[in-house]
Amino acid sequence: MKFIIVTILLLVLIKCYSQTTTFNNIIFDTLPNLVLNIEVLDSGYALIGATAFTNFDRYVIIKFVDNNGIYKWKKLFGEVNIKYWGGTQNSFIKTYDNGYVLAGQKVNLQTGKNAVLLMKFNQYFDTVWTKTYLTDTLFVASYQCVQADDGGFALVGTIQKPPSSSLPKTLLIKIDSMGNMLWHKEFSYPTYQAFNITKSYDGGFVIGGMSTNDDWGLIKTDSLGNQKWIKTIGNPNWDDSRVMGLITTKDSCYIITGPYGINKINYENVYKSHIVKINNNGDIIWDKIYYETYFPNNHPIGDTIYSYFNSVIETDDGSLYATGVKQHNNTNVYSKLYKFNSSGDTIWSREFPLQAYFAYLETLKSTSDGGFILAGWGDTFYYSPTQQAWLVKTNCIGFDSQPLADYSFIVDSNNITLNNLSQKVDSCIWDFGDGSPLLYSHICDSVSHIYADTGSYSVSLIAYNGCTIADNDTITKQIIIGTSKIDDINFNNSELSIYPNPSSGQLTIKTTTEAIEAIEVFNCIGSKIDEIIVKAIYNSYIYNSKNLNGLYFIKVKTKVNVYTTKVIFQ
Template identity: 30%
Template sequence: MGSIMKRASFLVVVILLGEGDLYAQAPDTLWTKTYGGINDDIGLSVEQTSDEGFIITGWTYSFGAGGSDAFLIKTDAEGDILWYKTYGGPADDNGFSVQQTSDNGYIIAGGTYSFGAGDKDVYLIKTDSLGEVIWVKTYGGGLADWATSVQQTADGGYIICGTTGSFGAGQLDVYVIKIDSLGDTIWTKAYGGMNADGGNYIRQTSDGGYIIVGSTGSYGAGLYDVYLIKTDSSGDTVWTKTYGGVENDGGYCVLQTADRGYIIAAGTYSFGAGREDLWLLKTDTLGDTLWTRLYGGTEGERGYSVCQTSDGGYIIAGYTCSFGSGNFDFYLIRTDSLGDTLWTRTYGGTTSDFSYSVRQTSDQGYVIVGWTGSYGSGGDDVYLIRLGPETDVEEQLSHPGNPLPFLEILPNPSKGMARILLKPGSDADYVELKIFNVAGELVRSFSPLSPVIVWDGRDDKGRKVSSGVYFIRLSTSNLRITEKMILLR
């Protein structure tokens, strides 16, 4: 029996579980593109457009009217430029966030030194479908104010998030502006304490309110903590949460997930293996932590963007100093619904390359934007990478000579026991089976030394578990498969 553990060859069938996720393998790179001139050009936000092409914003020192200008690049589905526009004045101006609007035009949010009331102001540009300006607005006071996130809201207006030095209680505060479809202000809010606080990302939630993430030096456990704010539709605070340790921690992207909780992409100096690690946090609807995951090596990693994928997992983009070819590289991590890694990829050359925004595409592939010092025409260039769809285990099982572990679930929901049958298949150095609840907590673990494993609905301490959703995870030296089970008592 010891030989099974040492060198197991099997096909796994789980009976009385539930249909779930397939094991995803890293997709192929379909194409990469660089855009820019002889100076620096930085890409910060990408969206797939209704025609299957892409829209990108950021800032350019190569083109435009001033020091740096905001830009829009519209491409076709292959990444070839259809048109390119710059926006700005004689000083430095930039774009941080872009979205296609309901009229097929675009909304860009960023910051401007060329226009407005103060040192730096929030810069909002509304264009038509060809990038021609419909209107421009600035928002702010006498000090520095800027935007990093914009979204069209259900009423046809827009919500903007950033940081303000002009308003609020402290040195800097989270700055949120609600405007109508013409850019006229409906309300503004500042959130924070006496120290420096800033907002990085905002999204409208299913109840009509908003979720905001950033960093806070006013509250929490450390120098800076991840700062999560939930508001109602008028911007009034419903609750706030901080996450972090004694060092610097910051949140850069937040989304409401299918279960109406939240997923946050962050960076942490307080926890992990290296100087800074990429940090993924999953919360419930009230912001209470369900689980957290750390990714990285001995150097620095940070997560700037996260999306929930069509199978309930996550795709995260950021940078890594620990892995890859250069000083910094694009860092892409694909996880299951519990944040456990399915695959990771780095992209870049021998110098510095940063990814800042990732989206899942209509064909279930991915598009990532950032900037590269390794390739292109100038100092830094906009760097766009298009990945194809993932392949899964079920597809590979149909290939002769390549049998892999497979989880089949019958019936679902279930009131009975779970039987796991071991049959000949591909080689693996080890095999383990674990069961988790929806909070990501380990319920039961098995060491499959026999051809049949039975789960009696109890945890590792022999206690009966309650009705609900559970995740059955099979791990081998070759792969990991997670399946969902609904247990009814």
């Protein structure tokens, strides 16, 4: 623990002066809402996902909330007896013309036919065109898309052709800017189901998904869909599920996130969180696996039954941020935000509370104030329908609310120990109220301070969460410091006994042999509050406290000595 003595000039180190907007909101709807995509707008946020009027149909839903997370409007897109699926997380992207496209699947419930779906929207989220592709197959769906250098789109998904015994294959489709299909390619190994695609700096694509041996499967293609290389990543002994997040980094490499299989308990796969960096040839640069500890009531009792990293982004400084989930045994599912350095080492993680059985933050984006917006859904406790959209806005270090300052303290003579109880803080400043320099604590741990004099001091704790001057909270408590430095008092009590201590009001004061001449009572700041002159005949005296409460000092004078002891009246 390191502390730095600072002055108020420390405040100039805080980056700006406006308070960061933060919130953790359920965006309630009378329809169930599964959110997989988020777009950041000047006036708020667009949440894109799926909803339904019945157990059979599905509609694409776009909701808009303002910058404070308050719901404003929604739009629905679909047809009766038709299922519109909007792909996986990050299947909705912004286009070069400031519009948007959504990749997914369209299923006709009457005929049973399904097709790849691509919807083009303008900047106001109205549809420009809706296209379907490959309708003559047993099963087909697209899950993500990217915009190619030529203005067209590359969609990735899964295709299964008749007969029904055939295995599914990875599907890559190239669409022009008007929605016309140019070509499609199928890959049977190593990835038979593809859920992720990212554009490479050489104009090609990297596809991520699930391999035939239950590892992560990766395929690199050129701009025409010709395969360049294939890779598998994972634990060869256990199921690793699939790639959950895949991005191209600023140094022309790739970050991949998802689960890492380590076991199977009661037929359930056990996963840990996995993040990997590979170069443009598919070679691993670094590979990190993280274990999450389960903390009920802040007491660690064991490892989680499963956890994994979900969506991932890279910021301008090369830092990486990922959403993730964890679960311990059959308890609720929790979502988190993680920060990594460019080597994949965790810098911090934040867990977000939600009153829900399952809470998934599926996607995230950085915001103009240096913070992050995270979107997903929760299977909630108290709403009907239970499945509701979930939106979290954080500051630059991942907190979803302003800091809350609090502390407790213990006084021992002229020394005070201050225990920091603040929540959602990154740094703290202590003002001990005695004119001494301010104390800066980066980790907001407990501190100690020695006062030169007795007295009553206003002790303040200013808690920051690291982003702006305004992101702070202050608590001030009045603390009375009492020391052994009361004039002419020496603690030499071998000949003195006072009881009971603590006392409810009456004290018996007794010396071994010496007759008592006078008794003086001082409060904890050294002020005399009572004095009794006693005939020097007896070595004991019954003292009544006169409704005193707290810590006091009793000075007992005899003909030969002065004795002092501490007493608590209550």
